[in-house]
Amino acid sequence: MNNLDILGLSMRNLLRRKTRSILAVTGVIIGICAIIATLSIGFGLQESFRASLEQWGNLHLVTVYPTSGGGGGYAVVGGGSGPQDKKNVKLDEKALNAMEKINGVSGVSPREDTYLTFGIGKYIASISVIGVRPDMIEKFNYEVQEGRNLHAGDKNVLVFGNQTPGTFYNPRKSWGSSYSGKPVVDVITDKIVVTADWNYGQPQRNLPTDANKVVYKEYTFKGVGILANAENYETAYNVYIPIDVVRKINEDKAKAEKQRYDKTSGYRQAMVFVDNIEDVKRVSDTIREMGFQTSSMNDALETMQNQARMIQMILGGIGAISLLVAALGITNTMIMSIYERTKEIGVMKVIGANLPDIRKLFLVEAAIIGFVGGLAGIGLSYLLSLLMNTALLPALSSILNSGGGEVTRISIIPLWLPLAALGFSTAIGVLSGYSPARRAMNMSALESLRNE
Amino acid sequence: MVDEKSADLRKPLIEVKHVRKVYRMGEEKVVALDDVSLDIYKGEIVCFLGTSGSGKSTFLNMVAGLEKPTKGEIIVGGVKVHKLNEEMVTLFRQKNVGFIFQSYNLLPMLTTLENISLPLVFRNVDKRKRDAMAKEAMRAVGLKGYERRRPSQMSGGQQQRVGIARAIVGKPKIIFADEPTGNLDSHTTQEVMEIIVNMVRENNQTLIIVTHDRTISEYADRVITIQDGNILGIEVKGVAKNPLKESVGGSNG
Numbered sequence: 001m002n003n004l005d006i007l008g009l010s011m012r013n014l015l016r017r018k019t020r021s022i023l024a025v026t027g028v029i030i031g032i033c034a035i036i037a038t039l040s041i042g043f044g045l046q047e048s049f050r051a052s053l054e055q056w057g058n059l060h061l062v063t064v065y066p067t068s069g070g071g072g073g074y075a076v077v078g079g080g081s082g083p084q085d086k087k088n089v090k091l092d093e094k095a096l097n098a099m100e101k102i103n104g105v106s107g108v109s110p111r112e113d114t115y116l117t118f119g120i121g122k123y124i125a126s127i128s129v130i131g132v133r134p135d136m137i138e139k140f141n142y143e144v145q146e147g148r149n150l151h152a153g154d155k156n157v158l159v160f161g162n163q164t165p166g167t168f169y170n171p172r173k174s175w176g177s178s179y180s181g182k183p184v185v186d187v188i189t190d191k192i193v194v195t196a197d198w199n200y201g202q203p204q205r206n207l208p209t210d211a212n213k214v215v216y217k218e219y220t221f222k223g224v225g226i227l228a229n230a231e232n233y234e235t236a237y238n239v240y241i242p243i244d245v246v247r248k249i250n251e252d253k254a255k256a257e258k259q260r261y262d263k264t265s266g267y268r269q270a271m272v273f274v275d276n277i278e279d280v281k282r283v284s285d286t287i288r289e290m291g292f293q294t295s296s297m298n299d300a301l302e303t304m305q306n307q308a309r310m311i312q313m314i315l316g317g318i319g320a321i322s323l324l325v326a327a328l329g330i331t332n333t334m335i336m337s338i339y340e341r342t343k344e345i346g347v348m349k350v351i352g353a354n355l356p357d358i359r360k361l362f363l364v365e366a367a368i369i370g371f372v373g374g375l376a377g378i379g380l381s382y383l384l385s386l387l388m389n390t391a392l393l394p395a396l397s398s399i400l401n402s403g404g405g406e407v408t409r410i411s412i413i414p415l416w417l418p419l420a421a422l423g424f425s426t427a428i429g430v431l432s433g434y435s436p437a438r439r440a441m442n443m444s445a446l447e448s449l450r451n452e
Numbered sequence: 453m454v455d456e457k458s459a460d461l462r463k464p465l466i467e468v469k470h471v472r473k474v475y476r477m478g479e480e481k482v483v484a485l486d487d488v489s490l491d492i493y494k495g496e497i498v499c500f501l502g503t504s505g506s507g508k509s510t511f512l513n514m515v516a517g518l519e520k521p522t523k524g525e526i527i528v529g530g531v532k533v534h535k536l537n538e539e540m541v542t543l544f545r546q547k548n549v550g551f552i553f554q555s556y557n558l559l560p561m562l563t564t565l566e567n568i569s570l571p572l573v574f575r576n577v578d579k580r581k582r583d584a585m586a587k588e589a590m591r592a593v594g595l596k597g598y599e600r601r602r603p604s605q606m607s608g609g610q611q612q613r614v615g616i617a618r619a620i621v622g623k624p625k626i627i628f629a630d631e632p633t634g635n636l637d638s639h640t641t642q643e644v645m646e647i648i649v650n651m652v653r654e655n656n657q658t659l660i661i662v663t664h665d666r667t668i669s670e671y672a673d674r675v676i677t678i679q680d681g682n683i684l685g686i687e688v689k690g691v692a693k694n695p696l697k698e699s700v701g702g703s704n705g
């Protein structure tokens with residue numbers, strides 16, 4: 001028998017018992033639909049976690065601290081992970097060079113944070129400052145929306161995080177920064193005064209009495225650009241300045257406050273940029289092996305994704321159970337159908353059907369149930385997915401969203417999912433039909449023929 | 453016709469040698485065939501006549517390779533049918549055997565044309581060719597124009613004609629008919645028998661027909677009466693066919 005004839009005959013037999021075939025197919029539809037829908041919610045969850053984490057920071061970045069002291073502050077979500085045994089390894093140029101050589105790392109910069117006051121004319125703002133290697137900032141994918149980025153060789157040059165220009169205010173008109181998002185002053189200018197003095201530009205009345213004794217230096221800077229990354233909390237509220245300059249300012253500040261500034265014990269932080277997010281974990285591990293502490297948004301993402309995966313697995317398990325029920329439905333349908341057609345099977349054998357053909361006939365019938373059910377189930381899943389992402393979005397997002405970010409899609413169906421589902425449902429059909437088909441094949445022709 | 457036949461007489465098409473068939477039903481043994489020997493020649497129409505339970509169907513099924521004898525040999529066209537495995541016996545049936553059943557046994561979801569071409573489907577004959585062959589068979593049994601009908605839309609006589617067409621469509625050497633008119637009224641019986649016999653004669657096929665109806669035996673060259681698993685007697689019809697040499701095995705004892 002050729003395949004086309006087998007297919008034709010199987011189809012005929014299915015259409016003969018429409019109600020029963022439809023019921024079996026419906027079982028598969030429900031099973032496939034349950035699986036796809038639940039998996040898609042899992043994918044949606046993962047995606048929304050990722051999206052909300054991206055708001056918090058750059059997923060490509062690993063922040064590195066020396067084991068003793070230094071660190072702190074930066075580890076917002078997920079937290080850093082400590083080293084196992086090594087301690088007191090210096091975070092110096094040598095260590096940075098080693099990190100740069102790790103596979104997957106595309107840029108390394110030391111980092112030093114401080115908090116400075118900026119003055120442009122009569123406007124001032126106090127902003128958190130991050131010192132980085134000026135040639136690295138572009139490698140970190142920090143893009144400018146206005147002006148230019150920091151370049152190698154830049155000295156007293158700075159770029160603003162895109163929310164910082166709005167924090168400038170006139171201290172004579174208001175008590176503090178009344179942030180409205182709308183900058184009142186053009187920050188791309190040559191005449192920016194930068195100082196560690198908190199009281200710079202303030203009317204004298206707020207001065208504590210002994211503060212007069214500390215005299216901070218004032219530096220002139222050039223604002224060259226504003227960073228883009230609007231949704232990213234990591235860059236939006238900082239000013240970026242070449243690290244050597246920041247260190248110099250911090251040193252001057254320590255001197256003015258009569259404190260020690262330790263220049264020899266290495267950097268307090270470093271940023272490592274990893275091209276491919278998938279590599280972040282490996283790179284972090286390698287750096288910890290070297291004896292440093294690391295933290296990255298990716299650590300947090302991983303925790304959250306594990307959580308998403310777990311939810312997905314539980315949901316998927318429910319889907320799998322319904323598919324198992326569908327498989328039993330197919331088997332049942334096939335067994336019924338074989339009982340009912342015992343005599344026909346006998347006739348076919350007597351008039352010359354090969355035994356493997358008989359088996360194929362029933363296998364193909366079962367496969368068609370699986371395939372058609374899968375196809376319809378996929379269609380229904382897309383419909384359901386659409387529904388979840390539109391009409392049911394508000395209700396569902398309040399239940400499922402734990403990441404904090406705004407959820408735009410509850411359900412995501414990656415392209416491979418329907419394809420896999422179709423293959424799976426067909427395979428389920430074949431598997432469910434296998435034993436009934438074998439039974440049909442092995443029945444004695446004469447016995448079958450006598451069956452009335 | 454006689455000359456042509458006598459040439460074939462030297463070697464029988466079907467040789468049945470001391471065949472015995474015992475069914476075991478738990479403790480009990482049922483001897484369906486005791487000791488049967490018989491030669492059947494090409495072009496013959498042989499009728500097995502006997503009451504229900506006498507072993508007629510058992511004989512037929514064994515010659516068709518559907519069952520294995522407990523003892524004895526069955527040789528069809530030089531092939532030891534009882535020694536063939538499932539696969540070989542299926543091939544043997546595809547090539548050599550056509551079946552006509554008492555209850556027609558048409559597949560209800562198939563049209564007349566499809567039912568008739570089904571044996572060819574199993575033999576992997578391509579659609580164009582098998583449709584042509586099926587149409588020819590339909591014409592031969594007088595069913596032209598019924599191609600698209602389903603079994604449920606036809607009378608018993610018409611259904612049996614479909615059954616006959618299905619049996620002859622592949623031009624098998626031997627046609628087995630087990631009570632082919634058992635479900636038909638006497639008028640239709642006559643019609644159907646004439647069709648069968650004419651077809652067989654036309655194509656020089658061999659027909660073994662099993663019945664409990666004495667009137668059917670009128671169409672046969674030889675009538676073999678069977679009782680309790682043994683051949684009771686052989687009656688050769690028509691003087692022309694007399695030179696047939698039958699070997700009768702088994703005795704009344």
Ligand SMILES: Nc1ncnc2c1ncn2[C@@H]1O[C@H](COP(=O)(O)OP(=O)(O)O)[C@@H](O)[C@H]1O
Binds near residue numbers: 503504511
């Ligand atoms: N599969 C079987 N199992 C047990 N007994 C059987 C079987 N087939 C036939 N018989 C018995 O063998 C005897 C001959 O049966 P069968 O050849 O069908 O007779 P007929 O066709 O002449 O009516 C009967 O007694 C019947 O009951």
Ligand SMILES: [Mg+2]
Binds near residue numbers: 508509510630
């Ligand atoms: Mg019988």
